[in-house]
Amino acid sequence: EVQLVESGGGLVQPGGSLRLSCAASGFSFSSSWMTWVRQAPGKGLEWMVNINPDGSEKYYVASVKGRFTISRDNAKNSLYLQMNSLRAEDTAVYYCARHIGYEVCDIWGQGTMVTVSP
C-alpha cells in the first residue's frame, strides 16, 4: 500500500525545536522528490520546502528559510523536517507529500499537528 506516515508533532514553546519524521512505503521513495506542506488551523495550504531524490537540492519558502531544515534517509525510506526557533505562526498541521511532475503532490500523509504556545 502506498503510504506516508508523519510523526513527531506536539506542543512546543516559542523559540523551541521539533523534528518531524515521515515514513514512506509502497513506492520508490529514493526516486521521488518530496515536499512538506503545512496548514494553519482554519487556513489554506502553504508549501514550505522541497527536496530532490538524493537530497542535494532543497528549496525553501522565505518564511522558514534559515529556521527549518529538510533532510532524507533513503535507506530508511524516511523524510525529516528539523524545525528551530519556532514561532506561534508555525502552529499548523504539517503534511509530507510526494512531489511529481507538473509541480503537484500526488501522495499525502495524514499530517501531524504542531502547536507553538507558551
Next chain:
Amino acid sequence: EFVLMQSPGTLSLSPGEKATLSCRASQSVTNNYFAWYQQKPGQAPRLLIYAVSTRATGIPDRFSGSGSGTDFTLTISRLEPEDFAVYHCQFRGTFGGGTKVEIK
C-alpha cells in the same frame, strides 16, 4: 508576489447540481502547472486535477478543469454527497485560499 484568489469563498449547492469554482492568478501563468485538490475535514488533500485539465488517477469524470492565463476553473458536473468539501487550487509553490462547497 504571486497570489491565487479563489472564489467564491463558500458555494452552497444541492446534490445533483453543477459546481463552478474559480481561481484567479495575480500574474499570467505561462505554463500548465496548474492543479486542484479536494480536502475533507480532518483529512489530507487529495489531488484531483493537474496540468490544468488532466484528472488524477481514480478521479471520476464529473470533475473537470479548464483555463489559461490568469483564470482557471474547476467544474463538478453533478454533485455527489461525497463531493462536499474544500477545494484548493495550486500553481507551483502557491496555493489559493480554498473554496468550501457545502450542502444547501
